[in-house]
Amino acid sequence: MRGSAFSLTVASVTDFDTAYALKYSFESIPTRPALALKESSRPDSPTTSKVCGTPYLPEHAPYPYYDGRPMFFIAQFNFSELEQLPGFPTTGLLQLFVPDTDSWGVCLTAPDQQDSRQEPTPFARYLEDLSAPHVGEMPEEEISDSGEHPAPDPLEPVTIDGVRFDQEVNYTTHEYGRTIIDPKGLRTLLRRGQDYVDIHTFQGNLVSRWVIGGETTFEQPTRDGQGSTKDAFAAAVARAEQEGFTVDPHADDYLEPIGGGDANGSSLGGYAVFWNPILMDPADPRFTLATIDQDGPCEWGDAGVGNFYIHPDDLAARNFDRVEFAWDCG
Structure with missing residues (x-):
């Protein structure tokens, strides 16, 4: 993983200290x-x-x-x-x-x-x-x-x-953490043209979300019993970079606080x-x-x-x- 990736995830955290959760402004809250x-x-x-x-x-x-x-x-x-x-x-x-x-x-x-x-x-x-x-x-x-x-x-x-x-989607569901981000957790956004990878944590879970060609898939990077969440996060970012994705240095500019949903x-x-x-x-x-x-x-x-x-x-x-x-x- 390149050195800029992790520093990005902790930048501007204080801006969201009072927020319950965050989402990217370019995305809608999921509905079903x-x-x-x-x-x-x-x-x-x-x-x-x-x-x-x-x-x-x-x-x-x-x-x-x-x-x-x-x-x-x-x-x-x-x-x-x-x-x-x-x-x-x-x-x-x-x-x-x-x-x-x-x-x-x-x-x-x-x-x-x-x-x-x-x-x-x-x-x-x-x-x-x-x-x-x-x-x-x-x-x-x-x-x-x-x-x-x-x-x-x-x-x-x-x-x-x-x-x-x-x-x-509401905060009690497991799907909430797929696209909703913990304000104080690890997070980064990587882009490759119109495709992107969102890697973040919510309530202790690390989620890797791949949006390619408009299709979304989810992964949970695992530690296999070893290493920390930070290590698993770094490995997930490195994998995305190997696929040609690049960390977006302006990712936090797209974040906005949201409520828990009804x-x-x-x-x-x-x-x-x-x-x-x-x-x-x-x-x-x-x-x-x-x-x-x-x-x-x-x-x-x-x-x-x-x-x-x-x-x-x-x-x-x-x-x-x-x-x-x-x-x-x-």
């Missing part, structure tokens, strides 16, 4: 389309979009169990009833469940629990064909007697509809809602499949929120076998 979930006047039926109640249970998709216990039904989305979201199905039914276990099977913030499982947790399933009759039975007594369901009345359905909006309540798509910033790598490609907030009517802990995540490749393939779940409360 979502459906804000609202209670609907639509009557309940086996296949309607709803939170709690009884899910659609055809013969080929009976009520799911995990570790010998019936799972908790959280919500289902009938895509033919809802406004279309980019990349999401337009037909079929997505169902969400959590297991009747400690912390409802949360794994994104507790990877050791994920590793100890004997079988994957089926947080979601997708039923493409809804022509089969609803014949399955729901283990109502076992669920109502458990006392651990996040909803006070899990057997009472709340039919839902969605209102389309573009949600801004979080939405229950939604399909969009960005997650958390009381506390989630412990996920900003470069993690998984994104929010659905959020069920305390208005859902689920109550995750002390007025908390539950989020279901999916990898974009899995959503494109309509594979919901690897959906992950995390919840958080104040």
